[in-house]
Amino acid sequence: AIQMTQSPSSLSASVGDRVTITCRASQGIRNELGWYQQKPGKAPKLLIYGASGLQSGVPSRFSGSGSGTDFTLTISSLQPEDFATYFCLQDYNYPRTFGQGTRVEIK
């Protein structure tokens, strides 16, 4: 199974900060990666598909990049509603595997 290593596991940031989260795959997965946001008690929400595609309705401050083994989720200017946990998920093959998650907290 492909291992997805996500970092950092948590970070503290202020409103307006630029935030970057990374995921590294244990083998090449082309661009077949999604990023999800999860708030407490809620189901995950798709933000980015195909490594860089912005899901409909998601604010443009979210962006994704990368291909092969290294991927990045960037929030260009953190907003109060962005404090949440973020996960990556590889769609390249089965079994699907998630990163461990990054908790974004208020500084």
Add this chain to the structure above:
Amino acid sequence: QVQLAQSGAEVKKPGASVKVSCKVSGYTLTELSMHWVRQAPGKGLEWMGGFDPEEGEIIYAQKFQGRVTMTEDTSTDTAYMELSSLRSDDTAVYYCTTPVTRTVAFDIWGQGTMVTVSS
């Protein structure tokens, strides 16, 4: 628009089985590739299995092979996930999810079903 409505919370004893349902509205189940993901309290997301349209069959995570069964009732557009031989570490929220607007990414999720395994 498609919605997934899951069954309510369950409390089970170790060794028992649980069957969680996921009713589709806005689409028919045959148009979708349903997957199941779980999340233990305070932990990350874990893919359990789902329908692979390229192979035309359900793929299970090896970890759950022999203990999980995913089925579909197309007459009621309801998907089911049954997990047997429950242990305390199966305590988790179980989600159904499916790609709809995207080919593979999970853009639609059920609300989750809490399954508690306790003696």
